[in-house]
Amino acid sequence: MIWATWRQHRAVLLTAAFLLAAVTVPTLVSGLAMHEEYRADGIAACVADPGARAGCAQRVEQFAAQYSEWGNRMVWVAFLPALVGAFVGAPLLAREFENGTWRFAFTQGVSRTRWLVTQVALVGTAAAVLALACSLLFTWWRHPLDAMGSRMRTAAFTVSPGLVALTLFALALGVFAGVLLRRTVLAMGLTLVTYLTVRITVEETVRPFYLSPQVRTDAPSTGKAADALPPTDWIVDEGLVDRAGRRLSDADKRDILQQVYDGDTVREGGAALERHLTEHGLQHYTAYHPADRYATMLGIEIALHLGLAVVLLAAAAHLVRRRTS
Template sequence: MSWVTWRQHRAELLAAVVLLLALAVPLVWTGLALHAQYRADGVAACVADPGSRAGCERLVEAFADRHATWARRLLWAAFLPALAGVFVGAPLLAREFEQGTWRLACTQGVSRTRWLTTKLTLVGAAVAVLTAAAAGLLSWWRAPLDDISGRLHATSFVIAVPSLTAAAVFAFAVGVTAGAVLRRTIAAMAATLGVFLAARLSLEEFARPHYLTPLARIAEPGAAPPPGTDWSVSERWIDRAGRLVPEGEQSTALRQLAASDGSVDRYLIDHGLRHYTEFQPESRFWAFQAIESAVFLGLAAVLLVAAVRLTRRRT
């Protein structure tokens, strides 16, 4: 079964390896220069100790701005798991049912369970290994910029090895299940893309900021923001009695200030208000990675079990 699985899916595997190499060459080439510049220009020393020399803040900002365009482009890597689900997971069973080749597999002295588990294990493992390799390259390239801005924001978080690999396994499982249900390759591919994007965006926008209870910080109007790479989840106003200003009232005040070129800090002082910020500290990065990876892998396990049971009943 291992040899048959290799023969069936070697084209996808070779294409994935070529894609990984095409990604690795420019990342290594530009990444070596990026890391060398980060150390040689003194940016690393400034990040480690902002007060170590005069002009550190400007130096760090200039370095980040110089590489911001390429850093933003790495956000496309968040769609790598979608490719695994659409082009590997979805056709895995859908193509077998569509072309009728599953009947041949079941006449070769191999049980349906062994046929399914072998295909899912080998192909799924290949997806995980290749995605982890790509994530490792991407995270290494971004490391100097992450030292400056933190790793809890979108790009750095989604391309980290645990979360990107778990997302790819989940997308693969979505594709397999869609293929088992729909039994048509194109329909399964479309369903996989829709389900994966819905799950990814839901976690990112609604769940991730609250994996752990945010911490709170209160600052007086005009106070400089604290140094660090924490992730600001929400920014509100709070009065001296500790009551949060309703979001609607705050939005109205901000619109009026923008229209009149008024000072926000002056408004806060006049009304006895302060800044109230909820944030997730940078130290929670690995805890957040573990939580999101567990969510993706748990959903993937449920989907794969469902796909196996559904396929056994319908074959």
């Protein structure tokens, strides 16, 4: 059974290995150059010492500007699980049902559960190894950038070890869609749409609230709390709060700006706004996650995706066992 499964999917697995090798070479070359510049130019020492950071801020900014754009482009790695789910997971069983070859498998003394487990285990292991290799490679490449900013932001979180769990979730989603619809193209489409929906929802809506954000408030005269936070913290929200602790809406902020910047007060710039805020008892607030929460939040996201994968595979197994025609 294992040999038959390997023969079915070896072309896809070998292609994935070839693409990984093709990506690894330029990533290693550019990464070694970036890491050497990070060390040789003293940026690593500057970042490691917050007290000295102000004196070399310009060098840090130039380094970040040079490499951040390339680092942010690594968000495309988030599409790797989508490709695995759509082009590997969805056809894995859908093609068997669509072509009727599943009947032959069951006449060879192979139980339905063993058939499903063998197929998913072999392909899932290969997909997990591929995702882990990509994660280790790109996490290493991003290390200097992550030392200067929050690892909980999109690009860094995307290439974290959580990529393995996300890939297994996408694969399980594709398997379930294939068993449910029994049509390869339809299953691929459903997998892509569902994966992107879940991915965007988790990233934009759920992840910031895995843990309750810490909140800091500062009087207007001292500036925003965000100015005092380390760059490795993740700011998820900021704005104004009144004496009762109510956060002002965007409409409230627009009303304040209209009240302040009329007539000659516009000449005073920010001073007029800060004075208005002080007179009305308003303060700046910043909701953020400290850098030391990274491991906990990563663990929560990994557990979330693995849990969804288990549920989807259990549902697929239930449908396979009930399949009669």
